[in-house]
Amino acid sequence: MSAAKAVTDASFEADVLNSEKTVLVDFWAEWCGPCRAVSPILDQIAAEHADKIEIVKLNVDENPATAAKYQITSIPAMKVYQAGEVKKTVIGAKPKPALEHDLAEFLA
Secondary structure, rough: OOOEEEEEOOHHHHHHHHHEEEEEEEEEEOOOOHHHHHHOOOHHHHHHHHEEEEEEEEEEOHHHHHHHHHHOOOEEEEEEEEEEEEEEEOOOOOOOHHHHHHHHHHEE
């Protein structure tokens, strides 16, 4: 299981939208193979860049309201939030170098 904190429909506003830090939300589901593949990569990025970005997970099956609000239609989907706004969306499982490239502006 991932080291990332789980957020829910109920905690999303406090944990993500009102966060002082940049937050990457990993929208995932238990049955999703690519989601499970990308999870340890996100854990590594979180550990290496803990001072710059917080990575949290939202299970789309258990939290359909938030998934619907942000129009999550395919997973894994990762959205980067700053000051309550989506700044970047990354869709699909990617190797670590590709994810780091996509997130470079938030990790620098």
